[in-house]
Amino acid sequence: MFKRILVLFLVLAFTPAVVAAEQITLNYANFPPASTFPCVQMERFKAEVEKRTDGQVQINTYPGGTLLGAKNMFRGIINGQADIGCLCMSYQPGVFPLTTAVELPVGFKTSRQASLVLWDLYQKYEPREFSRVKVLTMFATAPSNLMTNKPVKNLADMKGMQIRASGAASSVLELLGATPVSMPMSETPEALQKGMVKGVFSSLEVLQDLNFAAYCPYQTRLDLQVYPFAVVMNRDKWESLPPKVREVMDELGREQAEWTGEYMDGHVQKALAYAREKYGTEMFSLSPSQRELMFEKVEPLIGEWKEEAKKRDLEAEKILEDVYELRDKYAGR
Numbered sequence: 001m002f003k004r005i006l007v008l009f010l011v012l013a014f015t016p017a018v019v020a021a022e023q024i025t026l027n028y029a030n031f032p033p034a035s036t037f038p039c040v041q042m043e044r045f046k047a048e049v050e051k052r053t054d055g056q057v058q059i060n061t062y063p064g065g066t067l068l069g070a071k072n073m074f075r076g077i078i079n080g081q082a083d084i085g086c087l088c089m090s091y092q093p094g095v096f097p098l099t100t101a102v103e104l105p106v107g108f109k110t111s112r113q114a115s116l117v118l119w120d121l122y123q124k125y126e127p128r129e130f131s132r133v134k135v136l137t138m139f140a141t142a143p144s145n146l147m148t149n150k151p152v153k154n155l156a157d158m159k160g161m162q163i164r165a166s167g168a169a170s171s172v173l174e175l176l177g178a179t180p181v182s183m184p185m186s187e188t189p190e191a192l193q194k195g196m197v198k199g200v201f202s203s204l205e206v207l208q209d210l211n212f213a214a215y216c217p218y219q220t221r222l223d224l225q226v227y228p229f230a231v232v233m234n235r236d237k238w239e240s241l242p243p244k245v246r247e248v249m250d251e252l253g254r255e256q257a258e259w260t261g262e263y264m265d266g267h268v269q270k271a272l273a274y275a276r277e278k279y280g281t282e283m284f285s286l287s288p289s290q291r292e293l294m295f296e297k298v299e300p301l302i303g304e305w306k307e308e309a310k311k312r313d314l315e316a317e318k319i320l321e322d323v324y325e326l327r328d329k330y331a332g333r
């Protein structure tokens, strides 16, 4: 009898089911204002993780650079100043040589397409550039277009115009004859308000989310490169998580990339309607010959990227081939 009670006691004492799941709280830092798409996707990620872990994990979100800013996001996560952070690879030229392949003018049409290409590329190569963190998801913006305070109907109209961009987008503007002014999105509203820049080169949802329509009554459709983003987690923190929680987050990686792409594509359309209705903004398209000339002018970026990638021992040709192949695989939506 005594032996049986002892066995029962031991079984109960060591059964994990009777041990309450330990509560986990994570801090998630983001750099732009809460209204913008990187923060909307952050709230969606938080909600899904909390739901799928039955509340075991709780995520506190910090938009607007309140915990980490655009330029210290990566370092901050590596150092553990926040557990999770959202960063834009374009803001740190040279730091992410492989994943910035998606910045090249390869003709992405949507954010969904570019996001899935980026995610698959990351999964395939697991590049060294992210080895110090755990990557939770990645996504890319919709293609970049011009938003300006003066009409830009052809490439000549851009000549010498000070336009805000970042990373590879600055090189694009330079090749097209404009004067790029480089800064993260979080600093752009002030630069526009103070007239330090005459326009912005970005995906168009910021017409609404940051109310750029108020300063930029004209848009020119260029459909040039996208900006890649990553959501990364401190490695030690990741390794301290229970396997079940890690499974939930791993499962979310691709799904979150696609969700964000779809959200953004829809939101660009809404922002365009908002800008037209509220501010009567006008959109121009380049003529076919100007479009051709534009692609000719930005072509050198591909060769430059290849050279840089080779210096870092990356298989540049193969990576680029994959980008084109995946671009075609995810085209059409």
Ligand code: DTR
Residues within 6 Å of the ligand: 032, 036, 037, 038, 088, 141, 144, 165, 166, 184, 185, 186, 201, 202, 203, 206, 227
């Ligand atoms: N186009 C990039 C990335 C970007 C697009 N929309 C937002 C909103 C908030 C932050 C970044 C972005 C850029 O211009 O920085």
